[in-house]
Amino acid sequence: MNNCEYQQIEPLSLPNPTPPPRPAAVEEEEEKARRKWEVFPGKNRFYCDGRFIVAQQSGVLPLTLGLILVTTVLFFVFDCPFLVKHLTVFIPAIGGVLFVFAVISLLQTSFTDPGILPRATPDEAAYIEKQIDNSGSSTYQPPPRTKEVVINQQVVKLKYCFTCKMFRPPRTSHCSLCDNCVERFDHHCPWVGNCVGKRNYRFFYTFIVSLSFLTAFIFGCVATHLALRAQGGRGLIFALQESPASAVELVICFLSVWSILGLSGFHTYLVASNLTTNEDIKGSWSGKSEAEDTGNPYSYNNILTNCCSVLCGPMPPSLIDRRGFVPVEQSSQTVSMEMVLPMPAAKEIKVVGGPTPSQLPPSRALQVPSSPLPATPLSLTGRPQFSCLF
Amino acid sequence: MFHNLQELRQSPSLATKVFIQRDYSEGTVCRFQIKFPSELGSRIERTLFEDTVKTLNTYYAEAEKVGGQSYMEGCLACATAYFIFLCMETRYEKVLKKISGYIQEQNEKIYAPRGLLLTDPVERGMRVIEVSVFEDRGSSGSSPSSNVSSGISQR
Numbered sequence: 001m002n003n004c005e006y007q008q009i010e011p012l013s014l015p016n017p018t019p020p021p022r023p024a025a026v027e028e029e030e031e032k033a034r035r036k037w038e039v040f041p042g043k044n045r046f047y048c049d050g051r052f053i054v055a056q057q058s059g060v061l062p063l064t065l066g067l068i069l070v071t072t073v074l075f076f077v078f079d080c081p082f083l084v085k086h087l088t089v090f091i092p093a094i095g096g097v098l099f100v101f102a103v104i105s106l107l108q109t110s111f112t113d114p115g116i117l118p119r120a121t122p123d124e125a126a127y128i129e130k131q132i133d134n135s136g137s138s139t140y141q142p143p144p145r146t147k148e149v150v151i152n153q154q155v156v157k158l159k160y161c162f163t164c165k166m167f168r169p170p171r172t173s174h175c176s177l178c179d180n181c182v183e184r185f186d187h188h189c190p191w192v193g194n195c196v197g198k199r200n201y202r203f204f205y206t207f208i209v210s211l212s213f214l215t216a217f218i219f220g221c222v223a224t225h226l227a228l229r230a231q232g233g234r235g236l237i238f239a240l241q242e243s244p245a246s247a248v249e250l251v252i253c254f255l256s257v258w259s260i261l262g263l264s265g266f267h268t269y270l271v272a273s274n275l276t277t278n279e280d281i282k283g284s285w286s287g288k289s290e291a292e293d294t295g296n297p298y299s300y301n302n303i304l305t306n307c308c309s310v311l312c313g314p315m316p317p318s319l320i321d322r323r324g325f326v327p328v329e330q331s332s333q334t335v336s337m338e339m340v341l342p343m344p345a346a347k348e349i350k351v352v353g354g355p356t357p358s359q360l361p362p363s364r365a366l367q368v369p370s371s372p373l374p375a376t377p378l379s380l381t382g383r384p385q386f387s388c389l390f
Numbered sequence: 391m392f393h394n395l396q397e398l399r400q401s402p403s404l405a406t407k408v409f410i411q412r413d414y415s416e417g418t419v420c421r422f423q424i425k426f427p428s429e430l431g432s433r434i435e436r437t438l439f440e441d442t443v444k445t446l447n448t449y450y451a452e453a454e455k456v457g458g459q460s461y462m463e464g465c466l467a468c469a470t471a472y473f474i475f476l477c478m479e480t481r482y483e484k485v486l487k488k489i490s491g492y493i494q495e496q497n498e499k500i501y502a503p504r505g506l507l508l509t510d511p512v513e514r515g516m517r518v519i520e521v522s523v524f525e526d527r528g529s530s531g532s533s534p535s536s537n538v539s540s541g542i543s544q545r
Contacts, residue, residue: 118514118515124520128409170414170417171418298417308456308461308464313456314464314482315467317482317486319515
């Protein structure tokens with residue numbers, strides 16, 4: 001199996017791939033094999049050849065980073081020497097640990113795929129359309145396209161996403177800023193410049209908790225510093241004159257600690273009840289009706305289990321395979337799909353099941369999607385493992 | 391290898407694709423419906439197909455199991471600021487590899503001889519199991535299913 005995989009990867013990973021010999025129908029093949037991030041349909045930006053992903057609008061991420069850096073650097077430069085001399089050397093150590101945690105978790109939140117769902121392939125979309133049309137809505141106007149499922153004895157409505165052409169799984173929502181469906185969508189956070197979803201919620205939570213500790217810690221230390229300086233009747237003004245940077249830190253920390261602590265508290269509540277911000281804001285499970293049985297169907301009804309499953313659950317890999325290569329047939333597939341009959345006709349052909357596809361002009365449409373043939377075994381093995389980490 | 395792929399490309403033509411949807415009755419865990427699609431009616435035995443889907447569901451349940459090992463992994467990852475993921479493969483990824491191997495094996499042994507091909511759900515965003523149904527050209531000299539199986543056996 002390993003040898004087989006290695007051989008299968010080779011042609012696609014060549015820097016100057018002349019693709020394997022093809023039927024003559026394909027003239028539009030690319031000279032260079034492209035990675036999937038280059039053809040990604042959502043509004044995202046990619047760095048380091050697809051290793052890192054952020055939303056298109058970075059929001060105020062530079063401001064967030066800048067504020068944290070400036071405050072911490074000022075703290076280390078202006079307050080720590082005094083505090084180390086008068087109190088303990090652990091102060092900069094603790095501050096350092098909190099700072100490292102906060103910055104690393106911020107970067108991970110920003111650069112990790114939040115759980116983006118790849119859009120449905122044309123075949124899949126056509127199959128779903130066929131099922132919707134067949135499922136007996138007698139009115140002419142397009143139905144709102146919802147599907148109901150029962151999850152843990154509770155009825156949940158799944159909405160159809162017109163952009164991604166699929167029924168959204170439960171707890172998935174489409175982010176209009178990023179133009180992606182994101183699993184377990186929490187919210188789009190401008191401070192980190194990315195959506196917060198299934199894959200990066202734990203990083204986000206670590207970030208806000210460590211940031212609230214860091215902010216509170218710096219605030220406390222700076223206040224202590226100023227109080228110690230002001231001892232002996234010299235007064236606060238004197239202390240501030242001696243250490244003006246402390247005033248800056250005080251202001252920044254004072255203004256931000258309330259909102260960050262509040263946010264941490266709110267998200268701790270969400271984690272403990274296995275809710276997302278999206279669900280909480282919409283009141284999905286708040287039991288607007290009088291019925292007793294509207295509750296959160298995803299909750300384990302145990303705070304500890306909820307916390308563990310949300311924060312310590314298994315880390316699912318990224319589904320969008322940013323660094324995989326686009327199979328060459330896909331680029332030709334999109335071209336030839338444009339040349340065939342529009343979707344309804346193609347859909348009908350598939351319904352018939354193609355007993356005599358040779359009679360039907362769009363047989364090319366049927367043949368071209370045979371691209372999954374090489375794509376399936378090749379891309380199975382052609383997925384570099386590190387792409388799944390972020 | 392390419393010779394076989396060419397054969398697959400040239401001789402059988404894709405008749406249709408069937409998509410096995412997710413089963414959300416147990417929440418957001420990855421699970422596929424075990425309902426046997428009518429389009430596959432005559433191509434494969436119901437029990438074989440259902441066994442494949444059930445096995446896949448078991449694998450996914452194993453990957454997503456929230457238990458001792460996943461807690462250890464989560465806590466260790468948090469303690470190392472998640473840098474551990476650079477060195478170590480997560481349990482989920484290990485199970486996904488097993489699943490790829492299983493699907494490949496099922497394709498070779500069961501599906502390709504019947505003119506069918508399973509696509510790994512991870513290629514489709516874990517939304518569906520895509521089953522490609524190739525037309526059964528019994529009238530032509532060399533039937534595609536035998537091409538496929540002979541091609542695969544050459545590996």
